[in-house]
Amino acid sequence: MIEEGKEKVWKDYQKEIAEDNYFYARSCIRQNFFPGSEVAFLRILKELGKNLFDDPRHTTCTGIAYHSDIVPFDTTMTVVARHFALMTEAGLKNFVPSCITSFGIYTEVLELWRHHPEIEQKIKENLLKATGRTFEKPENLAHSSDIIYKFRNEIANKSKYRLVNKETGKPLRVVEHIGCHYSKMFPEKGVGGAEYPLVLTGMVQAWGGEVIDYPERRQCCGFGFRQYIVQANRGYSVACSKKKFESMAPYKPDLILTNCPGCPYFLDRWQYVVSEMEGVTYGENNGGIPVFTYEELAGMVLGYNPWDLGLQLHQVPVEPVLDKIGVQYKKEDKYKGVNGKDLGRPESPSCLKI
Amino acid sequence: MDTNKTVAVIGGGIAGMEAATFLSARGITVYLIEKEDKLGGHLLDWERLFPTMRNGSEVVKFLMDGVKADNIKIMLSSKLTAAEKSGKGYNLRINENVDLFADAVLVTTGYDLFDATKKEEYGYGIYDNVITSADLEKIFMSGKALQTKQGNVPKKIGLVHCVGSRDEKAGNVYCSKVCCVTGVKQAIEIKQKMPYTEVFNFYMDLRMYGMHFEALYKKAQADFGIQFIRGRLSEASEDQNGGIILKVEDTLMGKPLKLTVDILVLLIGLIPAKGSKEVGELFGLKNGVNGFYKTTDQHTLTNSSNVDGVFFAGACTSPKTITNTITDARAAASTVAAYLFNYRSLERKIEQNEDFWLYNTK
Amino acid sequence: MKTFGYTIQNDRQIDFDAADKKLYRYVAEKEPDINLCIFCGTCTATCSAAEFKNMSFRKISLFLRRGLTENLKREIESCMFCGKCTLVCPRGINTRNIIFNIRKGIEEYEF
Ligand code: SF4
Ligand code: SF4
Ligand code: SF4
Numbered sequence: 001m002i003e004e005g006k007e008k009v010w011k012d013y014q015k016e017i018a019e020d021n022y023f024y025a026r027s028c029i030r031q032n033f034f035p036g037s038e039v040a041f042l043r044i045l046k047e048l049g050k051n052l053f054d055d056p057r058h059t060t061c062t063g064i065a066y067h068s069d070i071v072p073f074d075t076t077m078t079v080v081a082r083h084f085a086l087m088t089e090a091g092l093k094n095f096v097p098s099c100i101t102s103f104g105i106y107t108e109v110l111e112l113w114r115h116h117p118e119i120e121q122k123i124k125e126n127l128l129k130a131t132g133r134t135f136e137k138p139e140n141l142a143h144s145s146d147i148i149y150k151f152r153n154e155i156a157n158k159s160k161y162r163l164v165n166k167e168t169g170k171p172l173r174v175v176e177h178i179g180c181h182y183s184k185m186f187p188e189k190g191v192g193g194a195e196y197p198l199v200l201t202g203m204v205q206a207w208g209g210e211v212i213d214y215p216e217r218r219q220c221c222g223f224g225f226r227q228y229i230v231q232a233n234r235g236y237s238v239a240c241s242k243k244k245f246e247s248m249a250p251y252k253p254d255l256i257l258t259n260c261p262g263c264p265y266f267l268d269r270w271q272y273v274v275s276e277m278e279g280v281t282y283g284e285n286n287g288g289i290p291v292f293t294y295e296e297l298a299g300m301v302l303g304y305n306p307w308d309l310g311l312q313l314h315q316v317p318v319e320p321v322l323d324k325i326g327v328q329y330k331k332e333d334k335y336k337g338v339n340g341k342d343l344g345r346p347e348s349p350s351c352l353k354i
Numbered sequence: 355m356d357t358n359k360t361v362a363v364i365g366g367g368i369a370g371m372e373a374a375t376f377l378s379a380r381g382i383t384v385y386l387i388e389k390e391d392k393l394g395g396h397l398l399d400w401e402r403l404f405p406t407m408r409n410g411s412e413v414v415k416f417l418m419d420g421v422k423a424d425n426i427k428i429m430l431s432s433k434l435t436a437a438e439k440s441g442k443g444y445n446l447r448i449n450e451n452v453d454l455f456a457d458a459v460l461v462t463t464g465y466d467l468f469d470a471t472k473k474e475e476y477g478y479g480i481y482d483n484v485i486t487s488a489d490l491e492k493i494f495m496s497g498k499a500l501q502t503k504q505g506n507v508p509k510k511i512g513l514v515h516c517v518g519s520r521d522e523k524a525g526n527v528y529c530s531k532v533c534c535v536t537g538v539k540q541a542i543e544i545k546q547k548m549p550y551t552e553v554f555n556f557y558m559d560l561r562m563y564g565m566h567f568e569a570l571y572k573k574a575q576a577d578f579g580i581q582f583i584r585g586r587l588s589e590a591s592e593d594q595n596g597g598i599i600l601k602v603e604d605t606l607m608g609k610p611l612k613l614t615v616d617i618l619v620l621l622i623g624l625i626p627a628k629g630s631k632e633v634g635e636l637f638g639l640k641n642g643v644n645g646f647y648k649t650t651d652q653h654t655l656t657n658s659s660n661v662d663g664v665f666f667a668g669a670c671t672s673p674k675t676i677t678n679t680i681t682d683a684r685a686a687a688s689t690v691a692a693y694l695f696n697y698r699s700l701e702r703k704i705e706q707n708e709d710f711w712l713y714n715t716k
Numbered sequence: 717m718k719t720f721g722y723t724i725q726n727d728r729q730i731d732f733d734a735a736d737k738k739l740y741r742y743v744a745e746k747e748p749d750i751n752l753c754i755f756c757g758t759c760t761a762t763c764s765a766a767e768f769k770n771m772s773f774r775k776i777s778l779f780l781r782r783g784l785t786e787n788l789k790r791e792i793e794s795c796m797f798c799g800k801c802t803l804v805c806p807r808g809i810n811t812r813n814i815i816f817n818i819r820k821g822i823e824e825y826e827f
Contacts, residue, residue: 005480185799220764224796522808603757
């Protein structure tokens with residue numbers, strides 16, 4: 001692999017990311033999948049002194065329903081328009097969705113309107129009729145991983161830990177997985193483009209780790225909404241993830257880093273499913289390969305309490321990573337809620353070692 | 355039979371050399387202006403030629419024999435920097451310090467090779483073992499063995515057709531004409547040097563239009579066992595040993611196919627030369643939709659330009675094989691002579707049609 | 717009905733005369749680019765779905781032209797709308813939008 005070649009590609013795909021004053025659009029599923037991630041994002045930006053508005057009136061973007069053929073695109077566009085209206089009402093111009101599919105939807109809607117102003121006009125009228133609201137389009141649209149990427153060096157400067165094995169002094173080996181809707185549809189809207197995305201790689205490098213490029217890096221995790229939602233189709237979903245595991249396992253990665261709501265969930269939980277169904281595991285000592293969201297990883301290097309980051313909700317335990325880096329944490333607090341109440345223990349898998 | 359006419363030929367590749375030869379034979383003084391320090395152009399970097407497998411150097415030698423004439427003034431390391439109409443001809447400035455007058459100008463600026471780094475998904479310049487057809491020729495010419503970057507003998511080699519040609523994403527919608535048969539030629543050469551290496555060509559269509567091209571294709575199958583897979587490469591990735599994993603659809607089977615090769619060769623297309631652009635700006639020459647110079651007519655006035663006294667020969671107007679370039683150069687010499695000596699043949703006109711083949715390139 | 721221990725073979729010829737081009741015309745009107753496909757398979761080779769499902773945009777493009785709506789309906793279900801196929805198509809076809817319109821057409825005509 002010739003690194004300079006990649007750097008050349010990266011230079012061609014640099015996007016503008018706003019400096020401050022963000023309207024945050026949460027994901028409709030992330031708070032269930034990885035509940036600590038969005039909270040960590042808010043905390044990181046606050047500590048960086050950034051102004052962000054987290055509007056409780058914000059709803060789903062309808063992405064999942066749109067991709068499952070339940071909601072027509074006109075409805076999706078009107079909901080998107082409502083979110084732009086909330087941003088406009090808040091006096092903000094920089095729109096930051098937390099979900100990759102939302103990011104894809106917003107990008108697509110804006111592109112469509114750019115080519116077809118008459119559609120934008122129609123949606124404006126729809127929104128006005130339905131809600132009495134008007135809106136301006138965002139001046140800057142960036143995914144929340146773009147924001148963390150932008151401030152990766154600031155985070156590195158404030159960090160308590162580096163992605164380095166404290167025993168061997170070697171950088172941790174990280175494989176990354178970018179959500180398909182981040183840049184496959186519009187490569188120029190993603191940091192680093194679609195073939196060699198830089199957004200997560202840049203974070204890993206800034207925080208001391210080493211990124212491993214594995215052959216099936218571009219393969220989808222298999223979420224795909226309509227595929228996963230129908231139970232009978234899940235075999236297809238898991239097969240997609242399995243293809244990735246088989247491709248990355250020979251590189252012995254320390255962790256998987258992702259930037260989409262669905263990907264970390266699937267890459268984490270399917271390791272359990274594959275282990276139960278086929279008896280195969282992909283990590284060290286019959287364990288799995290721990291999976292992180294970028295907010296969790298940022299929070300971890302910043303020294304946030306792992307259990308505040310929600311890392312106890314991962315299927316594949318994250319402790320091996322914490323131990324390699326030397327993160328201090330209390331084992332006994334793993335299953336305690338915010339008020340110190342015991343949350344109980346999950347059942348142990350029969351094959352995957354935890 | 356000196357005629358006291360002077361022609362400047364801009365570009366000392368195949369077209370420029372052969373046109374100079376035929377112009378000089380008519381008693382015309384020729385300035386053969388070449389920006390490099392050698393005549394021969396791209397041919398100097400090509401070892402053997404399709405479909406005969408003759409050495410390119412033999413053709414260079416043949417062309418060199420032609421330009422030895424006394425009335426051909428070869429100007430090497432020379433770049434045209436200014437041009438100004440003067441009477442029926444042109445005052446030309448070379449390298450900021452040499453001025454000369456020419457009654458007519460023949461532009462033979464040829465082509466450039468497609469920059470394969472633009473096809474990001476193929477990993478040229480990123481993966482260790484991805485090379486272009488031009489790189490492969492250089493290796494052949496050096497006489498060194500073809501090896502992987504890791505120093506191993508390749509067991510499997512893939513050749514990808516249409517890299518940077520017939521591709522809207524690369525900005526070039528046309529067919530480069532020479533790469534299909536080059537791919538077959540190079541596949542055979544690899545097999546000749548390494549009989550135990552498996553060779554695969556990935557193609558959309560095999561365009562074997564020239565005399566004996568089809569025979570070469572058949573020979574590749576019959577005598578060398580080269581495998582042709584109908585599917586265009588969608589992406590390549592690198593494995594731990596530096597192998598290149600290819601993803602194509604085996605379109606005839608109707609299934610996606612994965613194949614790991616030790617070396618991947620990209621058959622890069624021909625694109626309009628940077629030099630053509632510079633020279634074109636000096637004279638106000640028009641380009642066609644694909645960025646090559648636009649000839650006055652597609653069928654008949656194939657060596658004339660939109661500017662009086664300026665003519666074209668060779669691959670500066672479209673990708674051409676060596677055979678076609680040589681023929682075109684001789685035709686151009688004839689056309690220039692017709693212009694200089696007022697032959698009636700150049701007075702003919704033909705009505706221009708709209709470029710109906712023009713489709714919207716996004 | 718008698719069986720005689722065998723069945724009468726079905727005809728497997730594509731009956732181009734009987735082909736129902738309604739859906740094709742519907743899609744071609746929305747996205748005329750469908751006519752530009754050269755069946756190179758780049759879309760299929762890059763498609764995450766194609767590796768597991770009988771799903772090939774190249775074939776879908778053919779089924780549409782041949783009026784083989786049943787095959788098409790089955791295959792198109794597996795598309796995850798990721799758009800990677802659009803990225804690689806050498807003819808610059810908006811494949812994703814075509815899939816979108818095929819689905820709309822299927823619904824509209826209740827195939
Ligand atoms: S000659 Fe062959 S390889 Fe070259 S552009 Fe044409 S079809 Fe493609
Ligand atoms: S990549 Fe484009 S041209 Fe090739 S088969 Fe797919 S849709 Fe057709
Ligand atoms: S949009 Fe659909 S057909 Fe295209 S690559 Fe993605 S899953 Fe495959």
